[in-house]
Amino acid sequence: MIPTSPDLHELARAIKAWGRELGFADVRIADVDLAHAEEGLQAWLAAGHHGEMDYMASHGMKRARPAELVPGTVRAIVARMDYLPKNNEPGSAWRAREAARQADPGAAVVSVYARGRDYHKVLRNRLAQLAERVKREIGEYGYRAFTDSAPVMELPLAAKAGLGWRGKHTLLLSREAGSTFFIGEILVDLPLPIDEATSGHCGQCSNCIDLCPTQAILGPGRLDARRCISYLTIELKGSIPLELRPLIGNRIYGCDDCQLACPWNKFAQRAVLPDFDERNGLGDASLVELFAWEEEEFNRRTEGSPIRRIGHERWLRNLAVGLGNAASSRAGDPAIVAALRTRAEHPSALVREHVRWALGQHGA
Template sequence: MSLSAPSPNSASSLDQPKLRAWLGEQAESLGFDGLRITDTHLGLASERLQEWLAEGRHGHMEYMQRHADLRSNPQLLVPGTVRVICVSMNYLPPESNFDTEWQRLEDPSQAVISLYARGRDYHKVLRNRLQEFAKAIEEKIGAFGYRVFTDSAPLMEVELARKAGLGWRGKHTLLLNRESGSTFFLGEILVDVPLPLDEEQEDHCGTCQSCIEVCPTKAITAPYKLDARRCISYLTIENPEAIPVEFRSAMGNRVYGCDDCQLICPWNKFAKRTQLPDFAQRHGLGQASLLHLWSWTESEFEQRHEGSAIRRIGYSRWRRNLAVAMGNALASTTVSKTDKAQIHQVLSKSLPAADSLVAEHIEWALRVYN
């Protein structure tokens, strides 16, 4: 839906300080943890995007290349847009503990799923609440043009949120703020109303390079530069092909995504836990072993991941990722002979019926067994 020219019943005819305060209060009542407003001008960020794409660092994410012009200019994405309402929503569940996450990463028999993906699909949660928010604004100021987004369109979300003042760019390229670290989702409402603008935040990373140093595959090639082709989150989620052999050992037991750069970040010591039940972990994904997840049939995978972001990668990629992790368990010196024998047995039994993608990774895993 294209937006019209700025609505006659716009914020310019209202008490802007009161409207801005009301927007913040309304966002909080809907479960959002932050709200800031910016315009549509992205400046040098558009040039940096073009350079990143030209270097091929987006890997198989062709959609980023196809819609690069729209990403660079929200007014092209939704004509008539003059402001972007940026919101954040914390996702860290109350039971999460970073020390426990590190311990699980050190146990090769366990399956590690990124914290953000253990609950409901954030796309659905945020989109519904953004729509509800937009309707509330309409009731407040009258009819206006808008569209809501959350990681669902060619939009430079992190850059818009940074410019709006929701946080600053960490050296891992994620957005950081003092209250939530980096453990939050972003959403946007593109509007044709000239709402008052918020100020940007200063960078507070200083000389810290922990996120760069901890990355298992050295995907953060320099401060603020990420090569997605090396990133475990990309490799296990976006990548539709075989996991490059040179990154398989470094994947360890990470089955879906990777949180290392967030777990190590000093700002995440202050990360607030969410109060929303939507993001509580489901089906024991925070405690599951590799063998347990491998035992799921395709129908069990579909059923247990219904309403989850994980379901989108499909059963084949899920098994591909698990096979790599199980190969790393077989190669580990800390996994018992009994567990290794069981892993070897289930992989061998699954090989004949596996599709070509999964079979390649099972064969790789079996070769490291001793």
């Protein structure tokens, strides 16, 4: 039985408290009217800015219509979970550490969010526990929990719920936590009281736009994913465009540059769950070290990691680009050249092509 109106207010307060007990830093509630986001989605898809991410277009405007995805839906419970690994000091220190890694041509830079356990699994599990806790309280009701796993516009939902605002880089920003967090949702058929959206606080700052290595951010809120290093190293299945390879530097999985440039990330919060602790030394590994992983070792070390999804072939492709770019300050480095030559006859044409390019950068 669905609770009465006064009980719904109490239930909403309880849901937020249960969410915090499960490791979520903030839990809020929004209605599911995203009509305001449809025009922008249509324009982005029409411009081809989604690249090879066909799944972004396959459901049409259903992404902006959660009630079509899950009939009966009237609210979204939206939760935030911080992911900064515990070995990173909050404030400016963690950003300085990451900048130093990027400046080291031999370092392999993996996006901070991907150094621990796959967030999809962590958040889905915790959201499922939260949904079940509600069921124990009120009985059967309609719901569906997900995180980055269903055709719905999660960031507009989170902004509408008041978890933050969309920054100029398109990521969600919070005054309390910057942007180093994951979000997940539970679509429900309960008419819970909704929270207020928050206003934007980017002001005149354009750091994320100005400092994007590939100039993928075309303007405030306008991202061409085809130029984004995260897209190039994770979503793109084929050859990385020649003109973009030098701009990738030593970033081998994802890119944090727009987050490192954002002043709000001095408020980034460390994770409360150990799931996001760094694994396999991915915060300190070298390009040569990771390039030596054979497929069996790659699969073993990335078990339970978001990195597993790109597979060993694209892992080597990305590392080859990083090793080629190391020539900017370490041209002809014997260790790098020797490492690249071990893959010169790799069975994958994709790997061989990127290795040849990298060797060419070293004049080898």
